[in-house]
Amino acid sequence: MLTQTEVPVPLSLHDLSYSAIREELERSGIRPVHGHALWRALYGDLKTSLDLVDDFLPPLQRWIGERMQIANGLTLDVPEVEEEQFSEDGLTRKFLLRMRDRQTIETVLMGYDNRLTACLSTQAGCAMGCVFCATGQMGFVRHLRPGEIVAQVLHCQRELRAAGHGRGLRNLVLMGMGEPLHNYDGVMAALDIITDTRGLNIGPSRITVSTVGVVPGILRLAKEQRPYNLAVSLHGATEEERMALVPMTRRWSLAEVIQACRTYSETTSRMIFFQWTLIAGVNDSPAHAERLAALLAGLNAHVNLIPLNPTTGFHAGPSARAAALEFQQVLKTAGIPNTVRQRRGIDVSAGCGQLRSAKQREKV
Numbered sequence: 001m002l003t004q005t006e007v008p009v010p011l012s013l014h015d016l017s018y019s020a021i022r023e024e025l026e027r028s029g030i031r032p033v034h035g036h037a038l039w040r041a042l043y044g045d046l047k048t049s050l051d052l053v054d055d056f057l058p059p060l061q062r063w064i065g066e067r068m069q070i071a072n073g074l075t076l077d078v079p080e081v082e083e084e085q086f087s088e089d090g091l092t093r094k095f096l097l098r099m100r101d102r103q104t105i106e107t108v109l110m111g112y113d114n115r116l117t118a119c120l121s122t123q124a125g126c127a128m129g130c131v132f133c134a135t136g137q138m139g140f141v142r143h144l145r146p147g148e149i150v151a152q153v154l155h156c157q158r159e160l161r162a163a164g165h166g167r168g169l170r171n172l173v174l175m176g177m178g179e180p181l182h183n184y185d186g187v188m189a190a191l192d193i194i195t196d197t198r199g200l201n202i203g204p205s206r207i208t209v210s211t212v213g214v215v216p217g218i219l220r221l222a223k224e225q226r227p228y229n230l231a232v233s234l235h236g237a238t239e240e241e242r243m244a245l246v247p248m249t250r251r252w253s254l255a256e257v258i259q260a261c262r263t264y265s266e267t268t269s270r271m272i273f274f275q276w277t278l279i280a281g282v283n284d285s286p287a288h289a290e291r292l293a294a295l296l297a298g299l300n301a302h303v304n305l306i307p308l309n310p311t312t313g314f315h316a317g318p319s320a321r322a323a324a325l326e327f328q329q330v331l332k333t334a335g336i337p338n339t340v341r342q343r344r345g346i347d348v349s350a351g352c353g354q355l356r357s358a359k360q361r362e363k364v
Contacts, residue, residue, distance in 0.1 A: 012145065012147040013042060014076055014077040014147030014148075014151055014193075015146045015147040017192055017193055018035065018196055018199070021038055030060065030063050034056075036198075037060060039198060041056075042199070046161065047076075048078045048158075077147035078151065079098055079105075079152075080097070081155075082098045090111075091110060091112070092108065092109070093159070094106060094107070095108075097151075097155065103124040103141060105176070106121055106177055109160075116170055116171070118153060118156045118172055118173075119174075120149060120172060120174050121176035122149060122174055122176070123177060125178070126139075127139070127140035128179050130233075130246050130247075131244070132245060132277065132308060132311065132316065134311045143178075144183065145186060146187075146189035149186065150190050150193050150194060153194055156169055157200070171208075172202060172207045173210065174187065174209045174210055175231070179211060181216075181221075182217070184217050187209065204228050207229065208229040208231050211231070211233070212233045213234075213254075213257040218264050219260055219264070221268075222268055229271075230264065230273065231272075231273040232257065234257075235276060237288060237295045238291060241288070241291075245277075245282075262298075265300050271300045271301065272302075273304055274301055274302070278308060278318060278319035278323070280320065282316055284324065286326055288327070289326075289330035293336050296336055302339070303331055304338070304341050306341045307324060307340075324340050
């Protein structure tokens, strides 16, 4: 008799790469060539169920039918939409998606000039504990499986197709709920699927993986020569300043993070994007900018300055525009390329974890 921890878990096809699907078929005595039709249904036709696919050849139809009947059989990752919000800017939509175990995660779809970008979650909750982040305030629940990360892209693509958009997603940023490099294997498996040219075909150069400074993950990205953009959140340019905002600095110091970034840059010859959340009166003075410029000297770096998205658990506000521009000018004078980013979707709680936190408070 199965115990609770031994209950069979259905196989999600969205967890599997193209080659893994072919191998799964071959183990069942089905010719691997049928894997291409299955892959096309998943990532070309964006199917949410395989029951009604009538152009599969009989061997594949029988395999699907048989696998769906057994306890640990076959499933797809098609999350339910618990809530959807549209921003007044007309360009931002936020989805609160419910997984099979009832955990909820957030995905944001953003429109810009000539491109559509999705912001993906990689965990339910987060263990990093950044004090100004709604996800960090809720704590860590679990990693998302590759299929649950892929499912967010598929959901956005279906929404765009239903709305008649001729083009699909162009860019992905892994900056939603969770720390991507804490879930390294799951994230990389998902990105292998997302970038496969036979399916979703989103170019690696259009994907950005964000981290708050998980040093082993940064070094592993460098060693494996992963072709994605790297964004590193700093928010403080001294150990003390960063510790007050990013508690995980206790595990990997600012010095260790910057050394890992230098190793990454030297190994890959890629630019690193550094994220700096501008918080009024906390880290937005010219002196803070001077310290940041000194910290990044010699690195192939671009700094994204992001005015804070306020959260109920952190009693501070975003920097005034004048302060942001003064901060920016200090970096420019020091020769550090930078951009003051748009604040998007404030009215739909677009900051990571904000909508989920709001829904949780409603249930209390």
